[in-house]
Amino acid sequence: MGPKDNRWTIFCIVAIGVFMSTMDSSMVNIALPTIMKTFQSPLKSTQWVVLIYLLTITSSLLIWGSLADRVGRKKIYSYGLFIFSAGSLACAYSQSLTVLIVTRFIQALGAAMMMATGPAIIKDNFPPSQLGRSLGMIGVAVSLGLMTGPALGGLILQFFSWRAIFLVTVPIGLIFSILAWTIIPNPKELQQHSKIHWKSGLSWIIVLTTLSYAVTYAASPSWSAQVLAALCLFVLFSALVFSVFEYQAQTPFLPVHLLRQRFFFTAIASSILSFMVLFSVLILMPFYLDLILKLPKSSIGLVMMSLPAAVLVVAPAAGWMAETISARTLSTSGLLLSTLALFWLTTITTNTSIAGIVARLVLLGCGQALFLSPNSAAVLHRVSKKDSGKSAALLATARNLGMLLGIGQSSLVFAFCFSQLTAGLDLKDFSMIHSPSFMTALQSSFKMAALIGCLGILASLSRGPQKSAR
DSSP states (O other): OOHHHHHHHHHHHHHHHHHHHHHHHHHHHHHHHHHHHHHTOOHHHHTHHHHHHHHHHHHHHHHHHHHHHHHOHHHHHHHHHHHHHHHHHHHHTOOSHHHHHHHHHHHHHHHHHHHHHHHHHHHHHSOGGGHHHHHHHHHHHHHHHHHHHHHHHHHHHHHSOGGGGGTTHHHHHHHHHHHHHHHSOOOSOOOTTOOOOHHHHHHHHHHHHHHHHHHHHHTSTTOOHHHHHHHHHHHHHHHHHHHHHHHHOSSOSSOHHHHTSHHHHHHHHHHHHHHHHHHHHHHHHHHIIIIISOOOHHHHHHHHHHHHHHHHHHHHHHHHHTTTSOHHHHHHHHHHHHHHHHHHHTTOOTTOOHHHHHHHHHHHHHHHHHHHHHHHHHHHHHSOGGGHHHHHHHHHHHHHHHHHHHHHHHHHHHHHHHHHHTTSOOGGGOOGGGHHHHHHHHHHHHHHHHHHHHHHHHHHHTSOOOOOOO
16 A cells, blocks of 8 residues: 555544544643642642643654654654553552642653654645645644543543543553554655754753743742742743753754744744633633533533534634635634634623633634644745654644643733732632632733734734745
8 A cells, every 4th residue: 555545544643643632631621620629739739730731742842853853753653642641541540739740741741742743744645735634634633632622521520530531542542553653654764964952952941841830930829029030030041051052053953944934933923822822711711610600510511612613613624725825814814813702701700601601712713723724734835844844843832832821821810810809819719709809810811811812913914925835
């Protein structure tokens, strides 16, 4: 069987990896209130169950992308599926919040390996004329994962422990890791002489880790100005060290030659801002539905499912349109819809109907779907084949950095406002008497996210005219 005959089989293997990683992420978001109650942990500690996953992916994607250029994308992707499955199994048996965070780190390493190589594997096996369409279908896999996660997670939480949500992906991941190793073709040529710059990579990890810790520390009601100032100084020092290592490197860790091109830089910047908007909503809405509206767990999952359901409907059409309409038009329109949805979300109250919440989430999902596929396709169309691995890894890094920053900034704004309005209380101390304070903090977080969406619109508008694929 030739490569063309295997094309859609390979697509399915990549799509399954994307589906599992996004489904797991959305299920864990739904489970955060339950995990907080189980371990009696504050929001700033509990959110690390999500943050460590995104932080690990964001900081290691470029390393896996470079390594894949040396040893082959097939090997990295197959191992990634296996490590993700093993990490999921370990998460299910975690006996403390600390152990759960550590096992989420292992799980995230596998997810990063898949994300760094998946889009490049698609590009290697599909002709340029079908790239937008195939990436649009990957958008369907993303939306199916995000859509299945809340519904399935809600049902599991209704009848079982939150630990069961991590067991769902274990058998599927193990089976498809074997299929990936068997079916995905070996690369015709590898960049054996390319170097992995471990000093730059390690300093990049330190920068992101200290930045994330500084943001979560600032969200604590008992934060100290001296400690926060020291953390900020360390972040700046780490960034300076990273810059020095990058300047000294013959081939930098970050693909500077790509980032210097306007079409690439603006696509990366708008992607970061878009996912900051999305995850500002995804991290806080389950708490609103649980604590304010008092919905059962299964209903929370169904409400949250409305966002990825909208992505499922719009993503294929967006991928198809990306082959004829410029990314500047499509992606900017998507960001505009997402930002309008955030402004609309700032109007929710303790009495907003379920239909009203769903309508707002659907609008946000439509905007995200309209943005993502055209933005990714426009980048991968214009880079050369030797840069496709780095480009795919950097696009995934941008997405996950946006998720990480979105969770950090929304949690920081929410925790600060809630603490100020309740004389220093944390969300774990919430009771119904604090509902007005909760709503003020939630609306403030969404207002900040809406402003970030406006910046994303400006970034997307500034991209250059679209050119033909190479």
